[in-house]
Amino acid sequence: MSETLIVLVVFLLLSALGLNLYPNFFKGMENKMFLNQLNEDIFYAQQYAISHESLIYFYMDNERGVYTIYSYKEEGILERTIPKDIRFLKGTLGAAFYFNQYGNASKAGTMTIDTTNGKYKLVVNIGKGRFRIEKQ
Template identity: 30%
Template sequence: MDHKGFTLLESLTVLMISSIMMITLFSGLPPIYEKRVVQHFVSQLEEDLLYAQQTALAQNAKVKVHLDFDRFKYAIMPADEKADPYLVRTFDHKIAIKESTLRQHLTYSPNGVPNQGGKIVIDTPCASFQLTVYLGSGKINVQKK
């Protein structure tokens, strides 16, 4: 009989080579995922600060941003403490926000100007960022260190 097909040794060799290729491919995913989580957090924080500024302008009222570094969250709320917050976000415990020259409370006036300018440092296992809020214009700059 003339049988055509692969021997067991050939099949196992192909399976071993494909397994090695899959291991090398998927071993690189966790660091890439962690970097994306950090980049997403930094861009989300920047967008949320701009959201607070736009909310102050649109509603012609003061808007507060409270950064709670110890509980890994921040909130955007009206100046009236009794009102519900506009936005509350939590972030990963691996992300450490350090107060530099920007305090934990930032208030945008009705014309969108922050009450203070300054910097905060965002440290993570894979990268470090410096977020700067400029007094007067309220512009935000993020730099990777």
């Protein structure tokens, strides 16, 4: 009988610890999914610029809590909500850049993304429009 009680107590302790760790795990996964989606959306903007032979802009707006991909010809192409705990900090890229019809970025530089898991850096290289998101 006492063995059963010990097993039950251990099980309850482990489940209580697991429930306390779940919100942090969930927030971390949400941040990771957002950064992955951001990476895919920037790649989409680059491919859209090439396929439609036009300038495609990426603009982040912390005030409204969205980032937008748009063209002056077709206006809004894509708009996504930025989670409340994620902030874009302007770096050398500023708040916006664009891809031309060859897929090249308008300027090279960085933009910092502040999340609950730490800071990440969006890096746009000079040349063929290569970019990456890396942890600082």
